[in-house]
Amino acid sequence: MPRFSARALDGHVVSAEGLRGRPALVLLWSPACFACVHELDVAQGLADAMAGRLAVVGLFQHGRERDARDIAAGEGLRIPLAKVDGATMRSLCGWDVPTALVVGADGTVAHVLRGAQPREVYLRALADVLPRAR
16 A cells, blocks of 8 residues: 555544554545545445454545544544545545555455445455455
C-alpha cells in the first residue's frame, strides 16, 4: 500500500505503517459524496463486527474537516477519519470515491473495491486477508 500519514479528526495519527501487522480496510471518500457516506456506515459496521481483527480507517481529501465531523457525528461513526493531501489521495485511489482498499497484514493491497458495494462484497474480499477461524 502506498505510504501515508495523517492526523485523524480525533487527533490521533493514522498511517500505512501503523496499519501494518493486521488486516485493514481503508475507505477513500468525500464528505460531498452521498454514496461515500453509505460506505462509511458499512465500514463502521464491519469495524464493530470485527473489532480486534480488522483495522478500519476513512481518508478524505476534498471537503472541509467540519463537514466530515458533522457526518461522523450524524452517522455515529467511531472509525478514524483523516484528511490527506491530493498526492496521497491520487496514489491511493486516483480520485475515484468511494474506493475501498482491502489490505493484508503485510501491507499488500489484496482488493480494490470501486464505487458503492453491498456488505457481502466487503465480506468476500475481507475473507482473503482475515485469519481463518480454527
